[in-house]
Amino acid sequence: MRKMSMVLFACSLLLIIFPSCGYAAINTSSPLSIGQTLSSPGGFYELGFFSPNNTRNLYVGIWFKEIVPRVVVWVANRDKPVTNSAANLTISSSNGSLILLDGKQDVIWSTGEAFTSTKCHAELQDTGNLVVIDDVSRKTLWQSFENLGDTMVPQSSLMYDLSLGKKRVLTSWKSNRDPSPGGFSLEITPQVPLQGLIRRGSAPYWRTGPWAKTRFTGFPQFDESYVSPFSVVQDLAAGAGSFSYSTLRNFNLSYINLTPEGEMKIYWDQGKRWMHHVTEPEHSCDLYGACGPFGLCVRSSTPKCICVKGFVPKSDEEWRKRNWTSGCVRRKELSCQANSQGKDTDVFYHMNNVKTPDMHQFVSFLDAEMCYQGCLGNCSCTAFAYISGIGCLVWNGKLVDTVQFLSNGETLSLRLARSELAGSSRTKIIVGAITSLSIVAILIFTAFMFWRYRGKQNDAWKDEFEPQDISGVNFFQMHTIRTATDNFSSSNKLGQGGFGPVYKGILLDGKEIAVKRLSSSSGQGTEEFMNEITLISKLQHRNLVRLLGYCIEREEKLLIYEFMVNKSLDIFLFDPTLKLEIDWPKRFNIIQGIARGLLYLHRDSRLRVIHRDLKVSNILLDEEMNPKISDFGLARMFQGTQFQYSTQRVAGTLGYMSPEYAWAGLFSEKSDIYSFGVLMLEIISGEKISRFTFGDERKGLVAYAWESWCESGGFTFLDRDLNHSCKAFEIARCVQVGLLCVQHEAADRPNTLQVMSMITSTTDLPIPKQPIFAVQTQNVETSNDGSMSKDLFSVNDLTHSVIQGR
Numbered sequence: 064m065r066k067m068s069m070v071l072f073a074c075s076l077l078l079i080i081f082p083s084c085g086y087a088a089i090n091t092s093s094p095l096s097i098g099q100t101l102s103s104p105g106g107f108y109e110l111g112f113f114s115p116n117n118t119r120n121l122y123v124g125i126w127f128k129e130i131v132p133r134v135v136v137w138v139a140n141r142d143k144p145v146t147n148s149a150a151n152l153t154i155s156s157s158n159g160s161l162i163l164l165d166g167k168q169d170v171i172w173s174t175g176e177a178f179t180s181t182k183c184h185a186e187l188q189d190t191g192n193l194v195v196i197d198d199v200s201r202k203t204l205w206q207s208f209e210n211l212g213d214t215m216v217p218q219s220s221l222m223y224d225l226s227l228g229k230k231r232v233l234t235s236w237k238s239n240r241d242p243s244p245g246g247f248s249l250e251i252t253p254q255v256p257l258q259g260l261i262r263r264g265s266a267p268y269w270r271t272g273p274w275a276k277t278r279f280t281g282f283p284q285f286d287e288s289y290v291s292p293f294s295v296v297q298d299l300a301a302g303a304g305s306f307s308y309s310t311l312r313n314f315n316l317s318y319i320n321l322t323p324e325g326e327m328k329i330y331w332d333q334g335k336r337w338m339h340h341v342t343e344p345e346h347s348c349d350l351y352g353a354c355g356p357f358g359l360c361v362r363s364s365t366p367k368c369i370c371v372k373g374f375v376p377k378s379d380e381e382w383r384k385r386n387w388t389s390g391c392v393r394r395k396e397l398s399c400q401a402n403s404q405g406k407d408t409d410v411f412y413h414m415n416n417v418k419t420p421d422m423h424q425f426v427s428f429l430d431a432e433m434c435y436q437g438c439l440g441n442c443s444c445t446a447f448a449y450i451s452g453i454g455c456l457v458w459n460g461k462l463v464d465t466v467q468f469l470s471n472g473e474t475l476s477l478r479l480a481r482s483e484l485a486g487s488s489r490t491k492i493i494v495g496a497i498t499s500l501s502i503v504a505i506l507i508f509t510a511f512m513f514w515r516y517r518g519k520q521n522d523a524w525k526d527e528f529e530p531q532d533i534s535g536v537n538f539f540q541m542h543t544i545r546t547a548t549d550n551f552s553s554s555n556k557l558g559q560g561g562f563g564p565v566y567k568g569i570l571l572d573g574k575e576i577a578v579k580r581l582s583s584s585s586g587q588g589t590e591e592f593m594n595e596i597t598l599i600s601k602l603q604h605r606n607l608v609r610l611l612g613y614c615i616e617r618e619e620k621l622l623i624y625e626f627m628v629n630k631s632l633d634i635f636l637f638d639p640t641l642k643l644e645i646d647w648p649k650r651f652n653i654i655q656g657i658a659r660g661l662l663y664l665h666r667d668s669r670l671r672v673i674h675r676d677l678k679v680s681n682i683l684l685d686e687e688m689n690p691k692i693s694d695f696g697l698a699r700m701f702q703g704t705q706f707q708y709s710t711q712r713v714a715g716t717l718g719y720m721s722p723e724y725a726w727a728g729l730f731s732e733k734s735d736i737y738s739f740g741v742l743m744l745e746i747i748s749g750e751k752i753s754r755f756t757f758g759d760e761r762k763g764l765v766a767y768a769w770e771s772w773c774e775s776g777g778f779t780f781l782d783r784d785l786n787h788s789c790k791a792f793e794i795a796r797c798v799q800v801g802l803l804c805v806q807h808e809a810a811d812r813p814n815t816l817q818v819m820s821m822i823t824s825t826t827d828l829p830i831p832k833q834p835i836f837a838v839q840t841q842n843v844e845t846s847n848d849g850s851m852s853k854d855l856f857s858v859n860d861l862t863h864s865v866i867q868g869r
């Protein structure tokens with residue numbers, strides 16, 4: 064009964080969101096004739112017949128309804144105009160496809176697909192999407208958004224899918240008067256991260272730089288702080304990607320057009336006028352490969368082409384004639400190629416304000432130093448760049464299409480023989496020396512810090528320990544903390560964390576703090592302690608709990624955090640009355656906040672941090688119920704070039720641990736994603752992973768989520784006590800994302816970046832694989848991995864046990 068009403072409820076939602084039912088549409092008995100128009104329900108777009116300037120040719124097109132001059136965003140019969148005075152756009156009564164008939168009843172254009180249903184109608188949606196819908200099943204059979212012309216409007220998208228061999232691109236008109244396909248196309252490339260690319264015929268003509276989380280690089284007018292209205296989703300495992308306008312932000316009408324001359328133009332609507340926002344290519348330097356391999360096109364100088372540092376023109380004569388096509392060649396051979404080892408290693412020259420060359424390769428090195436080391440250590444690496452929002456890119460072989468701007472842009476580090484830098488002018492020596500000295504200093508410092516952690520596992524380190532030496536984090540005296548916490552009285556105890564109790568304290572100035580007292584009996588060593596302090600002092604994000612200070616005295620080790628008024632998420636989520644305070648919008652906000660915090664930990668912070676013990680009790684809530692991730696006790700900096708770490712010491716909470724972590728001790732971004740998936744399912748359902756069971760077979764929460772998703776799309780999975788929520792789509796989407804995150808194979812799970820965009824956009828989601836839990840519950844005995852008992856994976860009978868194997 065309850066399920067039934069939810070279904071009905073969801074259906075009524077559908078009707079509200081797509082209020083097109085019963086709206087004027089094209090069908091077999093009501094065709095669209097010349098002179099008539101069909102407008103979208105909200106009056107944003109209009110469909111009808113039009114003729115381009117000074118021609119008598121008629122085309123069926125879509126344009127912005129009340130904006131003059133008229134901007135046509137889509138054309139049906141691009142290469143075959145209607146030339147006589149009668150025509151109808153209608154639905155074929157024989158096969159249901161949308162067809163354009165002329166006066167002689169000849170088919171001029173059709174959607175080209177035979178549909179199984181003949182009872183169809185075509186309607187124009189408020190997004191500008193013309194769709195053919197089956198009257199019976201209400202399925203969308205065809206849409207103009209999947210058959211783009213030369214223009215993109217918000218919510219339409221470009222895409223590629225390597226496995227299906229498909230891509231969706233823009234193709235220019237032949238001329239302003241002829242909409243038939245012209246010589247230019249705009250597409251997104253399957254590179255990682257992807258780039259936008261205009262081709263002339265099949266040759267590259269212009270490209271953006273690689274996508275950096277919120278913007279395309281390669282536009283000097285947009286720096287790191289710019290958040291473009293576009294979004295990019297790339298699924299590396301499936302070999303697919305898409306580029307679209309963000310649907311979250313409420314921008315004015317806008318469109319992207321590829322002109323017959325091969326320019327990409329972006330316009331915004333400013334009331335009744337189109338404001339011109341971007342034109343690319345805008346400078347002759349922007350044309351692809353303008354200066355040949357290893358050439359650098361400098362926007363601000365003439366002649367525009369120079370060779371990059373350490374290179375000379377391949378042919379002086381051609382270069383003098385300003386024929387740049389053959390580019391430049393290396394002047395001094397790299398020592399790397401001469402002998403792979405030796406004192407005389409290569410050096411890097413840093414070029415600032417550049418658009419990075421094409422053919423980048425993304426490597427999952429963790430920070431700029433590792434990126435540098437990784438490139439230095441591989442002879443085929445000619446350059447690298449560490450770009451905020453992307454990470455480490457390297458280039459092997461030729462550098463093509465490098466442009467230098469006056470300001471902004473990225474820093475490209477170019478591999479050169481040592482003598483190239485030493486032999487030049489004095490200032491450069493100094494610059495070079497300072498650069499390499501600082502790199503050396505950083506390396507020495509890093510090595511020193513590393514050595515310290517490693518070496519200081521015994522007690523000897525305390526003698527050398529200087530309390531003040533961690534920047535941004537205060538050292539507290541033990542007596543201050545004793546006073547603040549009333550000598551760690553039990554009435555001040557907030558809870559028991561993984562590594563010891565947490566107390567509330569009030570400092571003399573009235574400031575509230577949370578004190579984590581690391582239990583000495585746990586044997587929890589100085590290693591974790593120092594790890595946690597150093598890590599957290601560097602990590603600052605609104606969705607992470609802030610470390611204020613620490614205290615250390617003999618055996619006692621304390622961490623002092625900001626105090627969170629609303630304590631932790633489990634207190635709300637699993638309490639029959641308090642749970643009502645976090646309705647779906649709040650829960651969704653919490654999910655998004657955690658994802659943002661996690662994205663920061665995984666991708667955006669200077670250190671790459673894997674949390675390893677993400678769970679509801681580690682999510683704290685501030686006074687506005689904003690989530691903050693706490694407890695980095697298990698977080699471990701990624702060191703070296705390994706993307707995945709193997710550890711002897713598996714520490715974490717059962718139920719939240721990914722199979723590869725629990726079994727093999729392998730942890731990675733993807734194991735945190737697993738925990739995040741579990742967390743999402745708990746937040747949606749309000750049920751504990753460790754307690755919840757249903758059905759005769761006592762199936763667990765993940766199995767329940769799976770069944771709910773299969774049966775209802777997932778929205779019935781929402782906490783039963785929250786029946787007044789009204790975001791069925793959002794809920795179902797979150798359940799699906801949760802299921803994607805808890806997939807058995809790490810490779811199948813989305814990465815954090817993908818999870819973030821799945822949660823914040825409305826693009827299509829991949830289909831999750833059936834969780835192993837759901838199938839295994841009945842025949843766990845057959846598991847042939849003898850080392851682990853079946854209990855580890857039947858989540859039913861577990862409580863909050865923490866394994867600290869060592």
Ligand SMILES: *[C@@H]1O[C@H](CO)[C@@H](O)[C@H](O)[C@H]1NC(C)=O
Binds near residue numbers: 086088090091092093
């Ligand atoms: C066609 O659409 C008109 C309204 O646009 C509607 O009145 C009519 O019933 C529809 N005909 C069929 C066969 O669906």
Ligand SMILES: *[C@@H]1O[C@H](CO)[C@@H](O)[C@H](O)[C@H]1NC(C)=O
Binds near residue numbers: 092
């Ligand atoms: C267009 O449709 C109308 C109404 O169904 C019909 O009267 C007319 O003959 C049709 N014209 C053409 C060219 O098919």
Ligand SMILES: *[C@@H]1O[C@H](CO)[C@@H](O)[C@H](O)[C@H]1NC(C)=O
Binds near residue numbers: 173175
């Ligand atoms: C659908 O029918 C029309 C005629 O009504 C025809 O021109 C068109 O080719 C058909 N499409 C397919 C895919 O069979």
Ligand SMILES: *[C@@H]1O[C@H](CO)[C@@H](O)[C@H](O)[C@H]1NC(C)=O
Binds near residue numbers: 116239240
């Ligand atoms: C139509 O012609 C006018 C004048 O010839 C010109 O300014 C305008 O840009 C043309 N419009 C299009 C879409 O070509």
Ligand SMILES: *[C@@H]1O[C@H](CO)[C@@H](O)[C@H](O)[C@H]1NC(C)=O
Binds near residue numbers: 315331332333334338
């Ligand atoms: C959006 O449109 C309004 C008028 O409808 C205008 O005042 C405003 O400047 C526009 N915003 C932008 C960013 O163009």
Ligand SMILES: *[C@@H]1O[C@H](CO)[C@@H](O)[C@H](O)[C@H]1NC(C)=O
Binds near residue numbers: 381386387388389
């Ligand atoms: C420029 O140089 C290339 C290769 O060296 C040559 O093929 C081409 O003809 C030259 N172009 C011109 C305009 O001289």
Ligand SMILES: *[C@@H]1O[C@H](CO)[C@@H](O)[C@H](O)[C@H]1NC(C)=O
Binds near residue numbers: 442443444459
């Ligand atoms: C060096 O880089 C190339 C190209 O990415 C790669 O194929 C090769 O395996 C790397 N070599 C080493 C030793 O990592």
